[in-house]
Amino acid sequence: xxxxxxxxxxxxxxxxxxxxxxxxxxxxxxxxxxxxxxxxxxxxxxxxxxxxxxxxxxxxxxxxxxxxxxxxxxxxxxxxxxxxxxxxxxxxxxxxxxxxxxxxxxxxxxxxxxxxxxxxxxxxxxxxxxxxxxxxxxxxxxxxxxxxxxxxxxxxxxxxxxxxxxx
Numbered sequence: 001x002x003x004x005x006x007x008x009x010x011x012x013x014x015x016x017x018x019x020x021x022x023x024x025x026x027x028x029x030x031x032x033x034x035x036x037x038x039x040x041x042x043x044x045x046x047x048x049x050x051x052x053x054x055x056x057x058x059x060x061x062x063x064x065x066x067x068x069x070x071x072x073x074x075x076x077x078x079x080x081x082x083x084x085x086x087x088x089x090x091x092x093x094x095x096x097x098x099x100x101x102x103x104x105x106x107x108x109x110x111x112x113x114x115x116x117x118x119x120x121x122x123x124x125x126x127x128x129x130x131x132x133x134x135x136x137x138x139x140x141x142x143x144x145x146x147x148x149x150x151x152x153x154x155x156x157x158x159x160x161x162x163x164x165x166x167x
Contacts, residue, residue: 016070016073016074020073021070024066024069024070024073027062027065027066027069028062028063028066028067030062031059031060031061031062031063031066032059032063033059034055034056034058034059034062035056035059035060035063037055038052038053038055038056038059039052039056040052041055043056088123091123092119095115095118095119098115099111099112099115103155104155104158105157105158105159106157106158106159106162107154107155107156107157107158107162108139108142108143108154108155108156109139109140109143110139110157110162112138112139112142112143113135113136113138113139113140114135116131116134116135116138116139117131117132117135120134120135142154
């Protein structure tokens, strides 16, 4: 398949933007790099999964998802093609920057709760009840899953009053 055949399907006006093809290629290359480099870490030891097994799996998922993205782009009719909403991209990136900057101060649970609540209620226009339930389950559930299920310590609040109540 040539680049032109990837960008234009015969009989259809489907066109994959070069920037999308570049993104797919970049994700595929990153996934392939992770696959190759994780083998050097060791996929399996005598005690069980090795340090490279999880990165190997994630690299494989990234490569597979890149392929799926390419198939979706090739099958999408051109009349349904949508542009990128820069406002959404800016809001997500800005909120991620704020999340990263306050996580050590407020702790994972509170900062993730506020992040999820912002995206669910304000950006996604969900009801207050569903936003609160999903944000609470997502922040507290992820904290307990990582801290106690996977033994991966997530940041707790730097403020003593918040730390005393488990945040």
